[in-house]
Amino acid sequence: MSTQSLNEIQKKINFHERLSPEYIMLDLKSDTKEEIIKELAQCIKNHKNLLNLHNFLRDVFKREADTSTGVGDGIAIPHARTDAVNDIVVAVGRTKTGCDFKSQDGKPVEMLILMGTPIEKVSLYLKLLAHLSYLLKKPGFIDGLKSATVPEDIIDLFARNETS
Numbered sequence: 301m302s303t304q305s306l307n308e309i310q311k312k313i314n315f316h317e318r319l320s321p322e323y324i325m326l327d328l329k330s331d332t333k334e335e336i337i338k339e340l341a342q343c344i345k346n347h348k349n350l351l352n353l354h355n356f357l358r359d360v361f362k363r364e365a366d367t368s369t370g371v372g373d374g375i376a377i378p379h380a381r382t383d384a385v386n387d388i389v390v391a392v393g394r395t396k397t398g399c400d401f402k403s404q405d406g407k408p409v410e411m412l413i414l415m416g417t418p419i420e421k422v423s424l425y426l427k428l429l430a431h432l433s434y435l436l437k438k439p440g441f442i443d444g445l446k447s448a449t450v451p452e453d454i455i456d457l458f459a460r461n462e463t464s
Contacts, residue, residue: 313424313427313428313431314458314459314462315390315431315432315435315458315462316455316456316458316459316462318388318390319390319392319451319454319455319458320451320455321450321451321452321455322343322451323343323344323347323390323391323392324343324391324392324393324451324454324455325339325340325343325391325392325393325394326393326394326448326449326450326451326454327394327395327396328340328393328394328395328412329395330395330399331395331397331399332399333364333399333400333401333409334361336393336395336399336412337357337360337361337364337378337412337414338357339393340391340393340412340414341353341356341357341360341391341414343391343393344389344391344414347389349385349386349387349388349389349416350384350385350389350416351383351384351385351386352384353384354384355382355383355384356380356382356384356385356389356416358384359380359381359382359384359416360378360379360380360382360414360416362380363378363379363380364378368401368402368403368404369401370401370402370403370404370409371403371404371433371436372403372404372405372407373405373407373436373442374398374407374408374409374410374411374442374446375409375410375411375412375413375436375442375445376399376401376403376409376411376412376413377412377413377414377415377429377432378412378413378414378415379413379414379415379416379417379425379429380415380416380417381416381417381418381419381421381422381425382416382417382418382419383418383419384416385416385417385418386418387417387418388415388416388417388424388428389414389415389416389417390413390414390415391412391413391414391415392411392412392413392414392445392451392454393411393412393414394410394411394412394445394446394448395409395410395412396410398410410446411442411445411446413432415428415432435458435461435462438461441457441461444457445457
């Protein structure tokens with residue numbers, strides 16, 4: 301991907317504009333992959349873009365059954381293209397105990413970024429994942445996620461890294 305196209309993606313996709321404190325949970329209590337995803341999804345149950353929580357979770361779990369979304373370094377990105385949303389839905393969660401996601405590096409997941417996009421928006425879906433991958437590779441970004449003390453820290457971290 302060229303630098304120009306990456307810059308275009310960054311201009312169009314800003315996670316910090318799609319997050320708010322009510323979509324961030326920094327003290328998830330569940331300890332299994334399924335339960336932790338369900339717990340995090342509770343914070344978006346009233347999201348204006350979520351049409352059906354049950355169907356959203358069904359599609360996230362179907363995607364998770366195909367391949368683990370544990371990407372390494374304590375991060376998982378459970379996500380789905382689904383007809384249960386009418387636009388992008390994003391939530392961020394952290395568990396202090398860690399959770400087995402069968403991640404590529406074998407390490408437990410501490411941070412989750414739960415996402416849903418409309419099923420017909422394949423290009424947007426791929427751009428979101430590429431943009432998130434780019435952010436996760438930026439020096440200090442993962443440490444910033446893990447050390448956040450309040451939801452606003454997460455939003456500020458995304459904003460600083462998306463506008464720099």
